[in-house]
Amino acid sequence: MASTAKQTVATIIPTLRYRDAAAAVEWLCQAFGFEKHLVVPGDDGAIAHAELSFGNGMVMLGSARDDSFGQLQQPPQQVGHVVTQSPYLIVDEVDQHYARAIAAGAEIVIDIQDQDYGGRDYSCRDPEGYLWNFGTYDPWSSPLNS
Numbered sequence: 001m002a003s004t005a006k007q008t009v010a011t012i013i014p015t016l017r018y019r020d021a022a023a024a025v026e027w028l029c030q031a032f033g034f035e036k037h038l039v040v041p042g043d044d045g046a047i048a049h050a051e052l053s054f055g056n057g058m059v060m061l062g063s064a065r066d067d068s069f070g071q072l073q074q075p076p077q078q079v080g081h082v083v084t085q086s087p088y089l090i091v092d093e094v095d096q097h098y099a100r101a102i103a104a105g106a107e108i109v110i111d112i113q114d115q116d117y118g119g120r121d122y123s124c125r126d127p128e129g130y131l132w133n134f135g136t137y138d139p140w141s142s143p144l145n146s
Contacts, residue, residue, distance in 0.1 A: 009058075010058055013058050013060055015073070018075055018128050020128070021062055021063040022045055025047065025061070027104065030104050031105070032100075032101060032132065034052035035052065036050070036051075037058065042062075046062075047061070047063045048062060048063070055089075057089065064078070076125075076128065076129030081125075083131045086123075086132060086133055091135065092136070094135055095120075098122050098134070101124055101134070106125065106132075107124055107125040109131070110122055110123035117142070120137075121137065122134060
């Protein structure tokens with residue numbers, strides 16, 4: 001592993017493409033509590049690149065476009081709402097987070113529930129169909145890893 005990777009805040013940063021990335025940036029901040037780290041506007045209201053932070057993690061996103069990366073990754077609505085991966089975000093107050101997401105219009109796909117391994121979590125979709133998971137289980141400090 002590169003020495004710089006060991007010294008950075010987070011070494012895994014999911015990337016997403018949205019049909020309306022400008023609206024997605026605002027919605028993700030309102031609904032889930034992301035904070036704008038960097039937003040680079042593109043042409044015609046598009047977002048060339050955005051970085052949204054959440055705790056010590058981050059997602060990068062931009063407007064869907066027909067380029068080499070866009071041929072590999074498209075918003076779920078363009079491919080039948082199927083996703084092959086989804087981020088899990090650790091939150092302290094998952095019940096409050098759940099209420100905030102519902103108030104912003106998130107589609108709850110797995111209701112909030114306690115898990116056998118000790119965490120409490122839920123899963124939802126954002127307005128463009130990406131699947132998000134939020135919970136209290138922290139694999140870095142879990143007794144399951146002992």
